[in-house]
Amino acid sequence: MIIRLLSLSPAVRLRLAGLVGLLLTITATYVGQGVLIAQSLARIFAGRPVASILWLLAGIVVLQVVRSLALALRESAALRASAGVKKELRRRLTAKLLALGPGWAQRGRTGATQSSLVDGIETVDAYVGRFLPQMVAALVGAVGVTAFLFVLDPVIGVVVLGCAALMPVLPLVSDKVLRGRNAAWFRGYKGLYAENLDALQGMATLKAFNASGRRGVELARLAERFCRDSIRLMAIVVLYLGGVAFVIGLGTAVALGVGAVRLAAGDLTVTGLLLILMLTAECFRPLRELEAAYHSSYNAIPSLNAVFEVLDAPLSPEGSRVRERSGPPEIAFDAVTFTYRERTEPALDRFSLRVAPGERVALVGRSGAGKTTVAALLLRFFDTTEDMTGGRITIDGLDIRELPLERLRSLIAVVSQDTYLFHGTVRHNLTLARPDATDEEIEAAIRAARAHFVHDLPQGLATVVGERGLKLSGGERQRIAIARALLKDAPILVLDEATSSVDAANESGIQQALDALTGGRTTLMIAHRLSTVRDADRVIVMAGGRIVEEGDHTGLLDRRGAYARLVAAQEGAA
């Protein structure tokens, strides 16, 4: 863990080294002050005039000033060091999550993933800003002071060394006791967070089914259990802190006792005893601070492990070949078999389909037939190396596993059922795939997508939309998605029930927009409403992950097979 954090970037190492330097300066001022106080007291006890200790007192004042400065600098240096680590971790996490794609995010619970990523990174403040530098400074400080005591009096040196050595042993023992409980505590925390997020997101459904009361009781039970676990964990931590205080007290008392005996025997001077009194305390001070730092960052390790788990998640191997040809490509699924991780039945079962360049193919079938999976695999949202147990998917004959992911996704534009608008301006959402688009290009896309309504928004293209901005209707979001896809100008198009959230009056407008979009592009349409597939060049009927029928709309109707039954079922339901 420590090595991984240090290897994040040279800037991180430099900042941490600076922080350790500051902490050592603080320890040195305490030690220096102890030595000067001991010297002053020894002189007074020896009956020397006050004037003889004036320069010692001046030295103490100087050390105090230096310490105050170092303490003030320590805060900002700690913040800067942890901010550097957090920035680097966030950058890597974002890049990794984007590379892993939506398939990976679907595996865990959104709330749990979010809590480990947000809180996991926040624990860096305590771990990197406090614990790590304090650990190095405490070790160096304690070794230095003990060596000095050893020179003064070897017996006392050994006593203090023994107690100081117990200090790092204690966390190791407590770690053993705490590790399992700590991980369980963190799991409980993540679970509680995820459950609460679930309840919040599903509030409308809970209310509609009159189930909010029951859910509330379940949540309260979970919260109570979590509270009990937290108290138990705290009890162990407190016990451990008591043990630490005992070791420090014991070390100081034994060192002083031995010192007093040796003074009585004439083996030690008064100055020596005073120095031992002062320095024993200074030897334990950095170790005590280490304890405090350890305590405040004790939940950092499981949290940071969760972060590193994401960073270490294997990516499906990157290909290196690049598709060069321009114009719409051919897409082919060749006996593809794919099973979702937690399923036993394959979602696609030896699925073969060839889509000619520029062809518009519609996939239809009952819910769960595998239509969305076809599109998800083409985009490599799921691991096509491990979970795709058979077959291959090619674009112009090139296996998509051999294309770099970025290149593959740049070839495909998606207009999906639930278009997500990011928090930002309409313009920002439109130019997501082409930040360099000119005003003319944006205007042309808006026109072709029949998305003129954006000009009537309060600030036009500069209106902020998304989660925390202006809410747009499903149809409006879809038209923005079409304009976005037009701007991306990719040769392959995936339409996921593109007219789903549009009313009948708007549907023909959207259909025209889609016609503008699909022209000259190889298109896969995933359609639920069969009225939307009439314009497709070919309709593929799927069931159980296989193709059961294919042809054009009228031909399929005449055949009176699966397609005709689907149409009849939908007309019957309408």
Ligand SMILES: Nc1ncnc2c1ncn2[C@@H]1O[C@H](COP(=O)(O)OP(=O)(O)OP(=O)(O)O)[C@@H](O)[C@H]1O
């Ligand atoms: N992320 C997932 N994890 C596990 N199983 C999944 C996942 N997505 C889909 N499935 C399962 O795979 C099968 C095919 O699903 P898919 O979403 O491809 O069907 P679909 O035809 O698009 O359905 P719909 O019309 O309802 O969207 C179904 O049995 C579904 O339950």
